[in-house]
Amino acid sequence: MNIKETKLKGSFEIEPKIFEDKRGYFFESFNKEKFYDLTGLDVNFVQDNESFSTKGVLRGLHYQIGNHAQAKLVRVIKGSVLDVAVDIRENSATFGEHVSVLLSEENKKQFFVPRGFAHGFVVLSETAIFSYKCDNYYDKLSERGILFNDPNLNIDWKLPKESLIISDKDLELPVLKLAEIN
Numbered sequence: 001m002n003i004k005e006t007k008l009k010g011s012f013e014i015e016p017k018i019f020e021d022k023r024g025y026f027f028e029s030f031n032k033e034k035f036y037d038l039t040g041l042d043v044n045f046v047q048d049n050e051s052f053s054t055k056g057v058l059r060g061l062h063y064q065i066g067n068h069a070q071a072k073l074v075r076v077i078k079g080s081v082l083d084v085a086v087d088i089r090e091n092s093a094t095f096g097e098h099v100s101v102l103l104s105e106e107n108k109k110q111f112f113v114p115r116g117f118a119h120g121f122v123v124l125s126e127t128a129i130f131s132y133k134c135d136n137y138y139d140k141l142s143e144r145g146i147l148f149n150d151p152n153l154n155i156d157w158k159l160p161k162e163s164l165i166i167s168d169k170d171l172e173l174p175v176l177k178l179a180e181i182n
């Protein structure tokens, strides 16, 4: 397994070791001990999620506030997505900055997004199955979000805006304001 910390401290790109043979492939999609050894993070995931989306679907940017904040270990089982994490940790030197990572069934890459980040992705393939682990439970009342095309974040979602498929809820999200992230 290769793990590389991104420019946003505490977030990591992960490349699992793939075992291929005449039958196909095998890899450990998560190993708590190895993750700790490579990141120093003793993470306890409590919830796994999966979503299916078609090309152009953009989910996010979402986060949960306070004690309900979630760290996520995300990956793509089918298709490919551009995955984006935005640092909204109040005193972070990289507050408001983002990292984009291409996750696909081909590269089998994973992205660890720590608590204190907003997260979202856009589907680049015809369809995509997105699977992720969270270290805190879903809590609807603590859900918040940032508008996907917040001009302050200047995220390049790679696809033309008119081709994006975004929920009404996400289209009504606010832009990032320091005062409203907790």
Ligand SMILES: Cc1cn([C@H]2C[C@H](O)[C@@H](COP(=O)(O)OP(=O)(O)O[C@H]3O[C@H](C)C(=O)[C@H](O)[C@H]3O)O2)c(=O)[nH]c1=O
Residues within 6 Å of the ligand: 049, 051, 059, 060, 062, 063, 119, 120, 121, 138, 167
């Ligand atoms: C996230 C979540 C949702 N739900 C229910 C609530 C809604 O009735 C339905 C769809 O929820 P939503 O439209 O918020 O799903 P996404 O837009 O994929 O949300 C996710 O989008 C981005 C990529 C994220 O990082 C978050 O994990 C998450 O917010 O599932 C649950 O029952 N449990 C959950 O953990």
